[in-house]
Amino acid sequence: MGIEVSIVLPKFNSRQLAVDNIRLLHAHLSGWCRSFEIIVVDDGSRPEDRLQARDVPASVRLIQLEKNSGKGAAVRRGMLEAAGEFRFFTDIDLPYDLSAIDYAYSLMKHKGFPFVAGDRTLRSSEYSVEAPLARR
Numbered sequence: 123m124g125i126e127v128s129i130v131l132p133k134f135n136s137r138q139l140a141v142d143n144i145r146l147l148h149a150h151l152s153g154w155c156r157s158f159e160i161i162v163v164d165d166g167s168r169p170e171d172r173l174q175a176r177d178v179p180a181s182v183r184l185i186q187l188e189k190n191s192g193k194g195a196a197v198r199r200g201m202l203e204a205a206g207e208f209r210f211f212t213d214i215d216l217p218y219d220l221s222a223i224d225y226a227y228s229l230m231k232h233k234g235f236p237f238v239a240g241d242r243t244l245r246s247s248e249y250s251v252e253a254p255l256a257r258r
Contacts, residue, residue, distance in 0.1 A: 127151065127158040127227060128206030132196035133214045134164070135171040141178065143216045148179045150220045155227075159183060162214075163200040166190035217242075 129147065133140050144160060151158045160182045164172055166189045173184055185199060197211050208230055210223055218240060226238040 125157050125159050125206045127155050128204035128209045129160050130197060130200030130211040131162045131214050132165055132193050133162055135167045137171040140173060140214050143214060144178045144182060161200045161203055163196040165196040
């Protein structure tokens with residue numbers, strides 16, 4: 123049987139944040155998901171902010187874009203590389219509680235939703251981290 127869940131994380135700089143959150147996400151998925159992959163697409167970070175294989179669990183795939191092409195290009199590249207039956211992307215800062223992934227997965231797998239999207243503009247939206255004004 124193939125990979126059930128793919129998570130794509132576009133990344134630009136913020137090396138330590140990425141290391142911490144990739145480990146957190148990996149532990150979370152390990153708790154409930156039969157088979158998963160995490161794909162980190164580094165969108166042309168400075169050399170000192172690039173991840174190395176030793177920074178993340180062995181199963182995490184690192185894709186390095188040589189020049190900054192924008193978040194959309196990084197997400198696209200990761201989604202094209204993903205092999206999961208259910209594919210997700212989120213920001214490297216994991217701005218939502220990780221249970222949102224579980225919930226979206228459940229809606230797709232058990233209720234047949236073809237697509238699930240979050241919306242930061244809804245009054246009921248809650249952030250796990252404080253987003254800068256420009257992102258709100």
